[in-house]
Amino acid sequence: MSTPxxxxxxxxxxxxxxxxxxxxxxxxxxxxxFWVLVVLTALEVSTYWWEDWFGESAHKVxxxxxxxxxxxxxxxxxxxxxxxxxxxxxxxxxxxxxxIVAMAVxxxxxxxxxxxxxxxxxxxxDPPPAHSSxxxxxxxxxxxxxxxxxxxxxx
Amino acid sequence: MADVTYSDLAGHDLPAEAxxxxxxxxxxxxxxxxxLASDCLLFGGMIxxxxxxxxxxxxxxxxxxxxxxxSDHFDIPFTSMTSFILLxxxxxxxxxxxxxxxxxxxxxxxxxxxxxVLGSLFLGGQVYEFTEFxxxxxxxxxxxxxxxxxxxxxxxxxxxAVGVIMLLVTVALSFRRRIHPESVEVVGLYWHFVDxxxxxxxxxxxxxx
Numbered sequence: 001m002s003t004p005x006x007x008x009x010x011x012x013x014x015x016x017x018x019x020x021x022x023x024x025x026x027x028x029x030x031x032x033x034f035w036v037l038v039v040l041t042a043l044e045v046s047t048y049w050w051e052d053w054f055g056e057s058a059h060k061v062x063x064x065x066x067x068x069x070x071x072x073x074x075x076x077x078x079x080x081x082x083x084x085x086x087x088x089x090x091x092x093x094x095x096x097x098x099x100i101v102a103m104a105v106x107x108x109x110x111x112x113x114x115x116x117x118x119x120x121x122x123x124x125x126d127p128p129p130a131h132s133s134x135x136x137x138x139x140x141x142x143x144x145x146x147x148x149x150x151x152x153x154x155x
Numbered sequence: 156m157a158d159v160t161y162s163d164l165a166g167h168d169l170p171a172e173a174x175x176x177x178x179x180x181x182x183x184x185x186x187x188x189x190x191l192a193s194d195c196l197l198f199g200g201m202i203x204x205x206x207x208x209x210x211x212x213x214x215x216x217x218x219x220x221x222x223x224x225x226s227d228h229f230d231i232p233f234t235s236m237t238s239f240i241l242l243x244x245x246x247x248x249x250x251x252x253x254x255x256x257x258x259x260x261x262x263x264x265x266x267x268x269x270x271x272v273l274g275s276l277f278l279g280g281q282v283y284e285f286t287e288f289x290x291x292x293x294x295x296x297x298x299x300x301x302x303x304x305x306x307x308x309x310x311x312x313x314x315x316a317v318g319v320i321m322l323l324v325t326v327a328l329s330f331r332r333r334i335h336p337e338s339v340e341v342v343g344l345y346w347h348f349v350d351x352x353x354x355x356x357x358x359x360x361x362x363x364x
Binding site for chain 1: 355
């Protein structure tokens with residue numbers, strides 16, 4: 001929507017401007033998006049108790065679901081509240097480019113640090129547990145499970 | 156609000172303060188988006204750092220610390236409540252942006268103040284949460300995981316505090332009749348970004364085991 005950039009509110013007479021200057025969604029649509037976000041957040045929070053309700057295997061469903069819900073919430077806020085859906089397409093391109101590059105960079109960094117195969121050992125470049133036991137290295141002994149905290153504190 | 160092209164301006168007698176950009180996007184808005192993009196990288200780096208350290212507290216050779224994990228001390232119901240408060244503040248922020256676009260200055264001020272109050276409540280919750288962690292023996296230097304956690308959530312808190320100041324300054328300026336619709340929109344962009352970062356932090360740091 002094209003509107004003059006010089007409408008400084010407070011100096012102009014409101015009666016002279018009867019047109020709607022909003023270039024995003026209406027208040028009602030924002031409330032709808034908000035309630036969707038509330039429901040998604042409630043669903044996210046409920047996963048905290050899933051293990052008590054459905055047993056230990058619940059986290060196999062909960063973790064992927066949490067990631068999907070997080071992304072949906074992220075996009076809802078970006079598209080509607082930040083006006084990316086209604087704004088200049090160039091801003092959308094800047095946003096997607098930055099988001100994709102950031103995700104790629106940090107996925108690469110986490111991969112380099114063996115994050116996806118977290119053996120819980122003290123060194124980041126340890127091989128994963130299965131590989132450690134095959135080679136019979138000392139790392140196999142130092143694999144107490146992720147974050148078990150069995151190693152001595154550094155002081 | 157800012158999407159003005161050269162063709163839109165043909166035949167218009169523009170005031171001296173008007174400016175046109177080749178992209179059709181005002182410099183203020185584009186500048187805010189570029190800043191937010193750089194902030195994405197900052198928060199991405201800090202989230203990654205916490206993810207790498209979270210299961211290895213006190214286990215990094217040469218670094219001091221005990222083996223207490225942050226996640227053992229999370230109070231999810233409480234943090235959920237503060238997350239909901241921040242979510243509500245995003246709604247009040249867009250309502251402020253819509254109000255200023257309709258030139259309804261009274262409602263704009265009301266929604267901006269509401270957003271600032273909700274942001275302050277979130278900050279109060281974060282201070283309470285940090286205090287609880289410290290009482291439980293988890294300070295900034297307790298171990299690498301706690302350092303990464305406090306640095307990440309503390310930086311987010313600083314962003315919220317700066318946002319609250321921006322909101323209050325905007326309200327104050329509105330009484331001097333110097334408020335521009337796009338100023339509110341740019342402050343709104345910053346505020347929603349702070350909310351979006353918390354969406355990521357809340358899920359990745361707090362909820363995913």
